[in-house]
Amino acid sequence: MSSVVTTEQPGGRPKTAGRSFVASSGMLSTLGPLAALILACVFFSLKSDRFFTGSNFSLIFQQTMVVGVEAIGQTLIILTAGIDLSNGAIMALSGILMSRLAVNNGVNPFLAILLGFLLAAAFGLLNGVLVTSIRLPPFIVTLGTLNIAFALTHIYSQEQTVTNVPGALTWLGNTFDVGQTAITYGTVLMLVLYAFTWYMLSQTKTGRHIYAIGNNPEAVRLAGIKTDRLLLIVYTAAGLFYGIAALLLVARTSVGDPNAGQTDNLDSITAVVLGGTSLFGGRGLIIGTLIGALIVGVFRNGLQLIGVSSIYQVLITGILVILAVAVDQVVRRRSR
Amino acid sequence: MATNGVTPVLEARGLVKRYGQVTALDGADFELLPGEVLAVIGDNGAGKSTLIKALSGAIQPDAGELLMEGQPVRFANPLDARRHGIETVYQDLAVAPALDIAENLYLGREILRPGILGSVFRMLDRKRMVAEAADHMQNLKIGIQSMRQPVETLSGGQRQGVAVARSAAFATRVIIMDEPTAALGVKESHMVLDLIREVRDRGLPVILISHNMPQVFEVADRVHIQRLGRRVAVVNPREFSASDAVAIMTGAMAGEKVSDAA
Ligand SMILES: Nc1ncnc2c1ncn2[C@@H]1O[C@H](COP(=O)(O)OP(=O)(O)OP(=O)(O)O)[C@@H](O)[C@H]1O
Ligand SMILES: [Mg+2]
Numbered sequence: 001m002s003s004v005v006t007t008e009q010p011g012g013r014p015k016t017a018g019r020s021f022v023a024s025s026g027m028l029s030t031l032g033p034l035a036a037l038i039l040a041c042v043f044f045s046l047k048s049d050r051f052f053t054g055s056n057f058s059l060i061f062q063q064t065m066v067v068g069v070e071a072i073g074q075t076l077i078i079l080t081a082g083i084d085l086s087n088g089a090i091m092a093l094s095g096i097l098m099s100r101l102a103v104n105n106g107v108n109p110f111l112a113i114l115l116g117f118l119l120a121a122a123f124g125l126l127n128g129v130l131v132t133s134i135r136l137p138p139f140i141v142t143l144g145t146l147n148i149a150f151a152l153t154h155i156y157s158q159e160q161t162v163t164n165v166p167g168a169l170t171w172l173g174n175t176f177d178v179g180q181t182a183i184t185y186g187t188v189l190m191l192v193l194y195a196f197t198w199y200m201l202s203q204t205k206t207g208r209h210i211y212a213i214g215n216n217p218e219a220v221r222l223a224g225i226k227t228d229r230l231l232l233i234v235y236t237a238a239g240l241f242y243g244i245a246a247l248l249l250v251a252r253t254s255v256g257d258p259n260a261g262q263t264d265n266l267d268s269i270t271a272v273v274l275g276g277t278s279l280f281g282g283r284g285l286i287i288g289t290l291i292g293a294l295i296v297g298v299f300r301n302g303l304q305l306i307g308v309s310s311i312y313q314v315l316i317t318g319i320l321v322i323l324a325v326a327v328d329q330v331v332r333r334r335s336r
Numbered sequence: 337m338a339t340n341g342v343t344p345v346l347e348a349r350g351l352v353k354r355y356g357q358v359t360a361l362d363g364a365d366f367e368l369l370p371g372e373v374l375a376v377i378g379d380n381g382a383g384k385s386t387l388i389k390a391l392s393g394a395i396q397p398d399a400g401e402l403l404m405e406g407q408p409v410r411f412a413n414p415l416d417a418r419r420h421g422i423e424t425v426y427q428d429l430a431v432a433p434a435l436d437i438a439e440n441l442y443l444g445r446e447i448l449r450p451g452i453l454g455s456v457f458r459m460l461d462r463k464r465m466v467a468e469a470a471d472h473m474q475n476l477k478i479g480i481q482s483m484r485q486p487v488e489t490l491s492g493g494q495r496q497g498v499a500v501a502r503s504a505a506f507a508t509r510v511i512i513m514d515e516p517t518a519a520l521g522v523k524e525s526h527m528v529l530d531l532i533r534e535v536r537d538r539g540l541p542v543i544l545i546s547h548n549m550p551q552v553f554e555v556a557d558r559v560h561i562q563r564l565g566r567r568v569a570v571v572n573p574r575e576f577s578a579s580d581a582v583a584i585m586t587g588a589m590a591g592e593k594v595s596d597a598a
Contacts, residue, residue, distance in 0.1 A: 204458045205446045208439055215432035222394075222430045223444030224415035282434045 029276035044302030054181030064297035073238030081281025082138035088264030089149035095246035099256025109168035117243035124239015162256030172251035214281025351400035360386040362565030378562030393417030421509030433488035438469035493524025
């Protein structure tokens, strides 16, 4: 029974607690996107003197906030190794529901907003149920619900844009001044939602389990965590974010538009990927998604300012996405 | 019986498990004594993994009973077994590679901050988890610098160390390890074998499944030999050679003849 323990470990007590969490691999993945964002800003500042102004940045944030909030839900789902193609369609349906209820049916606008949120959350839950109970791939499930939500939007709206929406639905489009710059409440709400999600993902059990499930779902199950329940929470929360995005869109445009959000699924995936989150799940930071959404916003805005036609903006976005995914692949392969 | 009147920590009687036409367990018995390393060996398909899954709650046997310290128990799922103090190191380790060591150690058992930060804001107590993770690793003499290191940056042996440390930290009765050295090189295998002894010397009995005879005979106190879904012998590795054990395993030597020897 004599056991001579000869582990290679002369170093004594391991040093640990001092190491900052920020210094670990996660934060590195956002340095690239941040550098890209800053470079883009420098580039456009040199090209156009209208770019680097408070009011233009306020505009970029306004142009970013709808996709930015959808991208939060998208990030949560991608972290679990899923993907959501239905978010723009859910947002459009939710936006049409709240604006039509309030305008055409005279429903109390706050109740209309609440019902819009609930519908979006219910669609998210539906995605989650299909993914967990029938075990269909998220890509297929959300392709299906994309079409369902899209069709419902057009049937329910009768292709009519809803105008004259009441103030409660447009309040988030109002502004307050910081120095010379007018900032919308919607922008603030977006930043608050990002802060909230950062906290949830990095500081709570649920957040860490979301990463773990994207890493190794079997490990999470064996650790005694209810994985299906966790996925349902993620998909439902994502739906709720799409509902909030719907309110932001109505506030920004002052109408309920049945044709809204048709490219938002790809735009939000672009923001997530540009932000350094892995499409394979389990890796990435929510702050990266905000940077990714801003990169897209800055490119759109800047190219427009220097007079590049919008089709080139699409072209450049496409190239950026492929670059970002390629980097992710290479990094992942190296870590194997 | 081979147990000499000592009450086994964990015992199984007549376990049966069928998968359609296949009988994975065909009335298997099993005993784990206090403070021992019990190796479970057997040919491919002999039912080792199935036996271990029944002991760790990952599957439910069709017939037979489980006893812990003489008391009948039933495990509906792995969590149930864990609540009884049984921890399992799975062959594929079941770690989340992008999470750090402390997070992996506490996966599913996270510690929240004291007070309102924990109860209302659900905030994790990272400092405490990191400090305690460092203690656990230190106790097992696993030398790793930072508990904040993602597990994917570790070598195979160090990852195994994390998985073992997790089990050792939370197991109060039994640790089960399924082929813990199968994917490791010589040096790293030795590190894991040392870990197994370390755990055993701290008083926890270990069940070790392995195909590696030299390792089994190096570390085990007793060897459970499984064949065709049942236990055919338990041998003392100091009295039997590895080739005898292989002969029993493959049916070339009758197991019944020797099963009392241990
Ligand atoms: N989930 C399952 N479905 C169907 N058959 C199974 C299942 N699990 C095990 N079996 C069968 O039960 C028998 C015993 O399998 P088990 O995995 O327990 O063997 P083992 O001793 O662990 O083998 P190995 O050394 O190859 O790991 C085998 O014939 C196997 O094919
Ligand atoms: Mg096996």
